[in-house]
Amino acid sequence: MRKVFVIILLILVGYFLTNTFSLITFGENRIGNTSEEKNVAAYYLNNTKEKTSVANVVTAIVVNYRGFDTLGEVTVLFLATTGLGSILFRRKEDEDQIERISKPSSSLVQTGSRILFPLIALLGIYVFIHGHLTPGGGFQGGAIIATGFLLMLISYKNFKAGHTMLIWVESLAGITFVTIGLWGLLTSGSFLENTLPGGELNNLISGGIIPIIYIAVGFKVAAELTGVLDILLNIKPKK
Amino acid sequence: MYNLELQNNLITTSVYGSAIALILIGLYAVLVKKNLIKIVIGLSIIDAGIHLLFVAIGYIKGFTAPIFSPGSENLANKMVDPVPQALVLTAIVIGFATTAVALSLVIRLYKHHNTARIDQIKSLKW
Numbered sequence: 368m369r370k371v372f373v374i375i376l377l378i379l380v381g382y383f384l385t386n387t388f389s390l391i392t393f394g395e396n397r398i399g400n401t402s403e404e405k406n407v408a409a410y411y412l413n414n415t416k417e418k419t420s421v422a423n424v425v426t427a428i429v430v431n432y433r434g435f436d437t438l439g440e441v442t443v444l445f446l447a448t449t450g451l452g453s454i455l456f457r458r459k460e461d462e463d464q465i466e467r468i469s470k471p472s473s474s475l476v477q478t479g480s481r482i483l484f485p486l487i488a489l490l491g492i493y494v495f496i497h498g499h500l501t502p503g504g505g506f507q508g509g510a511i512i513a514t515g516f517l518l519m520l521i522s523y524k525n526f527k528a529g530h531t532m533l534i535w536v537e538s539l540a541g542i543t544f545v546t547i548g549l550w551g552l553l554t555s556g557s558f559l560e561n562t563l564p565g566g567e568l569n570n571l572i573s574g575g576i577i578p579i580i581y582i583a584v585g586f587k588v589a590a591e592l593t594g595v596l597d598i599l600l601n602i603k604p605k606k
Numbered sequence: 607m608y609n610l611e612l613q614n615n616l617i618t619t620s621v622y623g624s625a626i627a628l629i630l631i632g633l634y635a636v637l638v639k640k641n642l643i644k645i646v647i648g649l650s651i652i653d654a655g656i657h658l659l660f661v662a663i664g665y666i667k668g669f670t671a672p673i674f675s676p677g678s679e680n681l682a683n684k685m686v687d688p689v690p691q692a693l694v695l696t697a698i699v700i701g702f703a704t705t706a707v708a709l710s711l712v713i714r715l716y717k718h719h720n721t722a723r724i725d726q727i728k729s730l731k732w
Binding site: 380 | 618626634676689692698703704
């Protein structure tokens, strides 16, 4: 009986979604001529190159035009990690009973992941340092680094992601982000104002504060995701 | 037999159709499945469908990615909409955060009730 109701509901939702989106033509040019600046997309495409000298327009939107929103997003990620830690709270005296939920891996996997881990970390760092030039950025690079830590965590049973180190990296990255924002507020009257010179388009050192913020975001996301994986994998076994 | 309009219609239907199908599959999993892990997976599938829908709306036929890489510095008139892409970047991160918190709650419930099936958790009933 419940399934019938659910299927009727799904058919209704599907019908209305299909009707709505059949009105929006796929692949149609809705931006118009960018120099006329009829909408935000045209404004961003027209002004990003001159005003911020950042090659990747998505990065310019995420870090510069909507930088305050990104600060909130990073805060949400921080709150999720904190919430996870408090939900899966365990006492100090239970620490010796905690075991990682993974089967012992073969020496082939262990050696392979030991070789791969620095390369994955290098790729992640490359992705977030070049966030303003290529597709990618702080969030993507941080996620790549966290996958490297995941590989180490599941192949080595006694591999510990140092919690003190993670907390320090996370806090310093967050403080860097807020400090850059406050610096903009003090010097030019608006939070997260791009105060540094823009430099030349498509150079590694260009875009003012944007690469600095994205590097900080990269470290912060890497530390937070590693912390989440470490907490979720280290669960006290049932007695 | 080459029909451009038919081809365009087919592409539109397949892109929007797959996004809507993902949303419906996720909704079905959330509403019908009893296992809490499967419900969390369903929420993630809804997420994926919405992201696909966002990026599909921003796409413009024949245009390039919104990056002024060397060789395409003057192609501002030939770039797809960057705003939905930036919004999806935000949405993916928030989706990850909610999934992590939901999974931790599932772990807590499993430890407390020794089951991850919502129909066997009796204390939820009144």
